[in-house]
Amino acid sequence: xxxxxxxxxxxxxxxxxxxxxxxxxxxxxxxxxxxxxxxxxxxxxxxxxxxxxxxxxxxxxxxxxxxxxxxxxxxxxxxxxxxxxxxxxxxxxxxxxxxxxxxxxxxxxxxxxxxxxxxxxxxxxxxxxxxxxxxxxxxxxxxxxxxxxxxxxxxxxxxxxxxxxxxxxxxxxxxxxxxxxxxxxxxxxxxxxxxxxxxxxxxxxxxxxxxxxxxxxxxxxxxxxxxxxxxxxxxxxxxxxxxxxxxxxxxxxxxxxxxxxxxxxxxxxxxxxxxxxxxxxxxxxxxxxxxxxxxxxxxxxxxxxxxxxxxxxxxxxxxxxxxxxxxxxxxxxxxxxxxxxxxxxxxxxxxxxxxxxxxxxxx
Numbered sequence: 001x002x003x004x005x006x007x008x009x010x011x012x013x014x015x016x017x018x019x020x021x022x023x024x025x026x027x028x029x030x031x032x033x034x035x036x037x038x039x040x041x042x043x044x045x046x047x048x049x050x051x052x053x054x055x056x057x058x059x060x061x062x063x064x065x066x067x068x069x070x071x072x073x074x075x076x077x078x079x080x081x082x083x084x085x086x087x088x089x090x091x092x093x094x095x096x097x098x099x100x101x102x103x104x105x106x107x108x109x110x111x112x113x114x115x116x117x118x119x120x121x122x123x124x125x126x127x128x129x130x131x132x133x134x135x136x137x138x139x140x141x142x143x144x145x146x147x148x149x150x151x152x153x154x155x156x157x158x159x160x161x162x163x164x165x166x167x168x169x170x171x172x173x174x175x176x177x178x179x180x181x182x183x184x185x186x187x188x189x190x191x192x193x194x195x196x197x198x199x200x201x202x203x204x205x206x207x208x209x210x211x212x213x214x215x216x217x218x219x220x221x222x223x224x225x226x227x228x229x230x231x232x233x234x235x236x237x238x239x240x241x242x243x244x245x246x247x248x249x250x251x252x253x254x255x256x257x258x259x260x261x262x263x264x265x266x267x268x269x270x271x272x273x274x275x276x277x278x279x280x281x282x283x284x285x286x287x288x289x290x291x292x293x294x295x296x297x298x299x300x301x302x303x304x305x306x307x308x309x310x311x312x313x314x315x316x317x318x319x320x321x322x323x324x325x326x327x328x329x330x331x332x333x334x335x336x337x338x339x340x341x342x343x344x345x346x347x348x349x350x351x352x353x354x355x356x357x358x359x360x361x362x363x
Contacts, residue, residue: 155216252290
């Protein structure tokens with residue numbers, strides 16, 4: 001029977017007949033694991049639903065055996081104590097390559113060598129912090145002595161570097177990881193990457209403690225009359241491109257934005273230019289999956305806040321109409337990332353349910 005128009009001209013539909021997806025209240029009495037919580041959040045609204053959707057897309061990436069997953073990192077995530085999550089993503093086999101800021105790797109090296117970061121005490125003003133050697137990162141402190149220890153590691157590695165071998169960030173991060181395998185007892189992102197043969201690229205290498213230490217080492221070599229080391233960022237570019245061009249499908253997990261995100265995404269543009277301008281016969285190479293955690297709004301016009309839909313126009317992503325799957329979470333990564341990663345690691349069996357969780361489910 002045809003629906004009749006009301007006096008205002010509206011025809012009210014039945015949402016069940018229209019096959020709309022219902023949403024449900026978050027019932028904590030039914031939550032026993034991180035995965036339980038995130039699945040329930042995915043059936044609610046707003047940012048909670050974004051987190052649930054992101055976990056579903058990351059799980060799909062992780063379970064796609066033909067998908068090569070890149071993780072891009074920016075922001076002070078290791079100072080923010082997210083470093084072990086990155087170790088888990090590498091050690092579980094989900095992440096196959098990392099593109100990062102140099103600062104994030106340097107602060108992670110601090111952790112891996114057994115040193116700590118500390119809470120900022122607002123009673124100390126920033127002038128006092130400078131004199132005391134406490135570098136402030138919002139509400140946390142990186143003691144300058146930690147960075148002195150990072151330089152010791154760097155000088156140890158660079159002193160042994162053959163001047164005939166060009167340096168790039170992937171090679172250097174690999175050597176740091178191997179050094180940590182020999183000398184560090186605890187876990188660390190570069191140590192995990194060395195163990196799993198996961199390359200770590202730092203496209204803005206000079207903008208970091210590691211870059212500064214490399215510059216200091218060049219001065220030392222010059223003073224000693226030794227051949228200077230040469231750093232070539234295009235070795236990173238070609239190594240990354242060759243890995244990405246040799247894939248069946250690709251996915252990207254982006255924390256923040258900035259240079260790491262754009263550098264990682266531009267391989268699709270590079271492949272298209274190689275083909276269109278006649279350098280090489282290649283198919284389009286675009287990301288099939290994407291998960292992005294970044295609170296920056298799109299209306300500022302910067303890359304960090306740009307949507308995956310916008311990146312489709314650049315040839316970086318396969319559109320959803322052609323099978324692309326994306327999720328974007330506008331939230332602080334220190335809140336969203338542990339939930340998303342924890343849920344997916346439980347789903348793929350990397351974290352086994354605790355005995356308490358098992359017994360509670362039996363009741």
